[in-house]
Amino acid sequence: MRISRHPFPALLLFLLLALPILVATPLRVAGNVATVSPQATQRPQVTPSSLYLPLIMRPDPNVNEWSQHGHDAQRTGYTPQTVPYPWRWRWSWNGPNASGGIAKVTTGGTLPRNVQPVTGGGRVYIAAGVDGVFALSEATGQQLWRRSGIGDVRSTVAYDRDTDTVFAVSATGRLYQLRAQDGAVLAAFATGQSSTLPLPPAVLSDRVLFAMGTAVYAVDKRTMQLRWRYDAGATVAVPPAYSPSRNLVIVATEPDLFVHAINNVDGMRRWRVRPVHAGRRFEDPTEFRFGWPVIADGAGYALIKARLPWQTLWRDWPQTNSGMRQLLTQYPGDQALFALDLDDGSVPFIAHVGHGGYGDNDYLPMGPQPVVKRFPDGREVVYTIIRARHAHDARWDSHFGEMLLDSATVSGLQGGEVRFIAYDYPPGSAAPYLLTDEQPNVTVAGDYLFGAHWEAGFAARILDRSAARGSFGVPITTQRLATVVTSQDNAGACAFSATHYCAGGLENTRFYDFGFYLYYRQGAVYDRYWSEYAVWVVSNENIYFRTADGAIVALTSGAPQSGGGGVPAVAAAALPAPDAAPVAVIPHTAARVWEGRHVTVIGTLQYVFNNGKQVLLGFSNPHRGSFKALIRQAAWERFGGRPETRYRVGQAVRISGVITWYQGDPAIMVTTPEQIEVVEDRWVLGESAPSDQRGGSGAE
Incomplete structure (x- = not known):
């Protein structure tokens, strides 16, 4: 607490000694339910300070429970619980069947972006979009109940042990309170607004905070009555995070790109x-x-990450903190992570963190969010992904990293400066790296560091983070632990086992050495069920990996060869025999329903892009969400070396091949120029277009 900012130090000292309380509360009498609209402000705008009393923490017997998004209302992404290594397979849901095939449960097979599994009362609760909310047994993964009929639940739900209920935010603008035992709807609070963004609620001791549309709401968690409403004047784009020490609620809005602090x-x-x-x-x-905002309450900061354009990917990052500070001072638009003082919103230092995420082809999404770990002495650090170029092009420059929040934690370093954490990937590499357009999402449990990539889940134990370590050349040391990959496609390394464990030769589209797999010889399952998000969650002695294809895997402590069970005994669907030739001519808008069939797709190119690994031919701009053709680098020589020079925006084309999937969109993988025919006469092309339905008038 920063008492120097308050005008009454003598009174404050008296209160510190004589009036300890259990929660930090401003000395201000709350009036009736308030509806607050924003006023024209300067930057930053600060209302008169309230006087805060000291925060005395009551021991929390459920501190290990990951009961809401980001583990807690501060969204720290950190839990002190550790599940002792080695781990074994416990169960899975919405993923593999008993033979390693695909056994999806949800509509569409995946989960909404940003959804995390949460636990409470011996159950695991999962928001599942149009399917509502699922509750699974924590021990077996078996479905206990499903609550449908409450709209599209696109946000992580929250479990509250005080009321033994689950709070779910629907895209329809309603906050639902469900009985945890059976999913029955106990009450609902309607906002009159709606949003398709992920906006998970935050549960406090007496209320639930959530955002919807242009407002933030505080609702009594027992009566479901409104405590207050804050009108932000723009779309609230992130869920609220809560600072107990200041009793503040932090949100951010678009398109104005403001961060707001609200008195709770x-x-x-x-x-x-x-x-x-x-x-x-x-x-x-x-x-x-x-x-989402992340609160470093001990340090007194709110952390907020911004998504930046694809072009920021190509900046060459230095390997020293002085070089990073110089880079971000010279190019301030490349600053992606901001630390804001909880007392007034000022920015105390430049965070040496660049942008990255699950991107490709001129698109970089919102990348990993910062994780705040508090040590026993009260000091806090941030774990995230940092950049420093050292191999190939600028995309090969990401690493696990630790960011300081003060100048006292590590001698010689100050707030915003970073330390590198070694991680042995690719396995055995002399110059390990993570790809910046594939940055994993980060979770920390005790000294265990987790990264959730779209194909695999990484895990490591931090061994030595002493002050002498952390430079690029002498990083913090770790032990690489078992990896979880989407599919084991190297059948020669290990046969399928109910343990889902392979002691060596683990390989999907990349090589991972040893660990667990969900599916067996199923390829890039995530491309078919793409959600653009994966995450690790640690709770109640289980480790959960939510994959990019929407599956949930539960690991627990034990010998990896002893796991097994907990997967549904559903036979994999038989694959149809491959087509020898195109069976239909279809417009590009119909490609999604022709999965696995050999067809000719017609349309006009709207997007042509070479990302250095593949050339993408898109039929819409932006290309995401629609059919595309991909020419991988291995095939470029057949096109004369640069396929993108042969095709241009505005060309009418006919592309033949088998419809597959790429990051959730229908696609054809083109390997020869003969698969693409440029059609100059668009009238003829239009005349050739069949109906959008399979088996319609366009079938040949």
């Missing part, structure tokens, strides 16, 4: 700032959506 007593604004560079605009795109 009455819903009044404390401050509002725009941390991104003045030259950044929502249309860049520069966004907060699909991220």
